[in-house]
Amino acid sequence: MSTITTTNPATGETIETYDLMSEAEALSRVEACHKAFLDWRMTSHAERATHLKNIAKALRDKADDLAELMTRETGKLLKDGKTEVQLCAAIFDYTAENGPDALADEERTHGDGKRGVVTYQPIGVIYSIQPWNFPIYQPVRVLAANLMAGNGCVLKHASICTGSGLALRDLCIEAGLPEDLFQVVLIDHDVSDELIAHDLIRGVTMTGSDGAGRHIGATAAKALKKTVLELGSNDAFLVLEDADIETAVKFSTMGRLYNNGQTCVSAKRFIVTDAVYDAFVDAYVAQMKQIEMGDPMEKATQLGPLSSQDQFETVRDQVRESVEKGATVLCGGEVPDRTGAYYPATVLADLKPGMPAYDDEIFGPVASIIRAKDDADAMRLANESRYGLGGGIFSRDEERALDLARRHFDTGMVRINNFGAADPNMPFGGVKDSGYGREHGGFGMKEFVNAKAIFLN
Template sequence: MSTITTTNPATGETVETYPMMSEAQATAKLEAAHAAFLQWRSVPHADRAPYLTKIAQTLRDNADDLAALMTRETGKLLKDGLREVELCAALFDHAASTGPDLLADEERTHGKGSRGVVTYQPIGVIYSIQPWNFPLYQPVRVLADNLMAGNACVLKHASICTGTGLRLRELCIEAGLPEDLFQVILIDHDTSDALIAHPLVRGVTMTGSDGAGRHVGATAAKALKKTVLELGSNDAYLVLSDADIETAVKFSVMGRLYNNGQTCVSAKRFIVTDAVYDAFVPAYVAAMEKIAMGDPTQDDTQLGPLSSTDQRDTVAGQVRDSVAKGATVLCGGTVPDRTGAYYPATVLADVAPGMPAHDDEIFGPVAAVIRAKDDEDAMRIANASRYGLGGGIFCRDEERALRLARDHFDTGMVRINSFGAADPNMPFGGVKDSGYGREHGGFGMKEFVNIKAIFLP
């Protein structure tokens, strides 16, 4: 039988080995989840909420151990792991507090004043395929909303954080969630495709690369399954002509290095206008050069390892390719001679179309600086990307920045003079090759429900 082995990317040491499941074993988990759904769907919204609140508290009670596990499996900074646990608890709390009202039946009229009812009914088992960069948050953002909506959930997590996925299920059960309502399956890609096509899977949600999204989306479409896809990005942060340079530098460092640079909705391309280029770039490079890289368990570490040596090698290759095509390394850019999957904070200038740093997503601590003639040119360059998840604007005139963000930025999310990854009360998702569908902010609760119209006489 095949196995999954997890490895600590900071030390190279083996964390744990797990047996993979056969298709029959995975299907049995799916069938058990469906059976649990048949009971769960009859529980009123208000009675589902306490289960979620208890899960939130259980996560908080186990925050130290969960953060340590995520650090062992993915190299995430321990302090970032603790923040991730709190975000996950907040997502459960938000679903519990807002779900009963958001999902309540709506009274409407039809015809010449006859009564109509719109009701949001659960549909069954939601199949969740999730990546490694936020080992707890990625599955939770699907799980919390769908449990409130009345659905069951089957999780296929990234292999390198298998332990975190299994521990999440254990804690949900410990908190009182019916045991079969949330399943975690350890399977290969072929088995996953078979599961997508299974009649008991009623919806599929995936976070990952746009290439993986195309495959999962096409496989689900053949089986007429609805999907929600969050597919990463190459987010542009615009440093406009009236930007406050100190603010721009502060949040540009944070935005590029958060989660060791492995965040889909993070600052990756920095499009800087001529007017402030010579002020911003040297200050930004100086700040990136000061970043302390090291042991992710230590409080003073600012940049830990990437999630694996394979991921480190991929990032290094994208940088080499960009340099070969004319990019200039302003700092970093060299794999350090040390144990672990480390890569330094890196800034590339003279970035142009045709380079990975310009066209693709570099999932690591590499910033691409692109010069723009003026503010309008900066927005044009930002929107020229095939991606459209997030973005940012540094501009002293906040009302102008708001207008640009609202009317012109072709992305699902925009940060103004700040950086952040996710908030329970704001929608999360993108456009173009960054996928479709929304999570958080109540929107995720209605992605996988039957919006049913009932006509009364």
């Protein structure tokens, strides 16, 4: 493959074709980024913050254009794309406002009261490998944190949203960011592995599947490069015996269908206690049956297409295999006769280990219902997964739910009686096969810095 072609998943129409870069060209981008970093690292936190504020303003000014491009490339609802751009602007603002304090030198003591200083210094070029489901947000959460830390950034974006990655770079340059500090490379996996091993790449961060994470993590480890890996998940939302059914149904529907069901931290498994099983399932299926698929550009559309024909086939096959192994389809599950990568809102029940809908992440609008005997059994089933990114608890007893979330839920994030994807002020990341490292909440700014200890006499 010497080119990348982007396609509108709602219509099947070709958007654009791009030439892949040679290894030499990609490496020259890394070298240019490193050269820009050498100047950038000498700027103050306040200077960097001004640049970040300017990028935030540019994002808000271009929100409509960026949202439309993301919808054309990935099929996400236009209204969700606009929300995504606003979140990105908020991340740049948060980083600009909180970065100088988070990264400031710390005064400490050593020995018998002598002065010590801990300083957080940038390390160089960070290589960012990002997926297609949030074409602007995914690269932004790496870019904002590392620009504030004083690093440069090279982005390898998912091929299906190549235009979005290039548009983000253009926007940053127009907003005044030094041109070479943020690079976008259009390369294949082999060249990407060469970049990971390159001496001028000092850290690697990646969002994607656990399989891809194993490969990238191992490749980086061989080169002694630090990594942050935000991988897939099969998030469990627990409907406990005292859950408010209306609240649970509302946020379970939102949590499964947000971004057309293609969110790593969305609600995927619904573990429902016997006491409320029938009430929840009846109400939830009724709600999912009402979801209308349609043109993602239209304001009234509730569910757009999946991001590509490949993604559609993956989801379709995961549902088929689950049904062949005994799963029951409560709604959806039928491939519509229409142009585009559309898959309906689907609910599966009677699931057991060995089925894709039980064991694996389904990256589409497919909900897995799992029956639990009681609250303790629900918590056990939730933690049985090899994944641990997010999760949720529906319960009228908020303090008890908080205790379950704090002490027992083996995930990086837990939602209690609500659903949401990310917040600039709260850490984002997981455990187990969902990866390691954190972004947002001030944590991401310190993932790729040298926490340098200075001992004065």
